[in-house]
């Protein structure tokens with residue numbers, strides 16, 4: 001059965017919330033969203049750790065990390081830097097991908113983090129998709145959401161409280177990824 005891999009790292013649960021919202025968008029297109037993490041050491045994270053097979057057999061990928069000094073967290077970086085075998089086999093080539101992030105401040109480096117996650121995916125031959133401005137929430141958001149990918153600004157102690165615009169943009173980016181994956185598979 002075809003599925004899209006939603007792969008994330010999250011310490012406090014905010015990035016996980018985005019992952020779940022993206023998964024809802026994917027499933028609204030009747031495609032399985034396989035949500036996996038690279039680390040289960042934090043109590044707020046309850047998804048399984050990704051396997052080699054999860055990565056190799058997906059038809060599309062959503063990759064997410066909290067913003068850490070303007071780039072992806074080291075645990076996700078470490079995971080990506082252990083994918084040489086998959087790179088050699090070219091298992092991700094010509095498959096669509098999106099990236100997503102959360103940060104604690106509005107201008108704290110979300111876009112550079114999103115781009116930092118896009119780079120290894122380009123090396124893998126993936127086809128990166130952003131969020132087009134035909135999404136009205138992109139024009140109006142006062143929280144997260146960027147043409148480079150879905151995002152969340154943690155505005156209080158409730159890390160899991162995505163704004164309505166963040167929810168919609170994350171959902172729509174998952175939906176778009178699913179549509180692209182299906183078209184490319186055909």
Ligand SMILES: Cc1cc2nc3c(=O)[nH]c(=O)nc-3n(C[C@H](O)[C@H](O)[C@H](O)COP(=O)(O)O)c2cc1C
Pocket residue numbers: 009010011012013014015016065066067068069070071102103104105106107108109154159
């Ligand atoms: C080492 C470290 C570096 C961070 N760097 C940034 C940063 O550059 N910009 C920012 O806005 N937030 C930064 N943060 C805050 C995290 O992005 C925020 O806690 C995270 O988005 C929460 O995501 P999570 O709930 O998925 O762990 C940093 C946090 C840590 C621990």
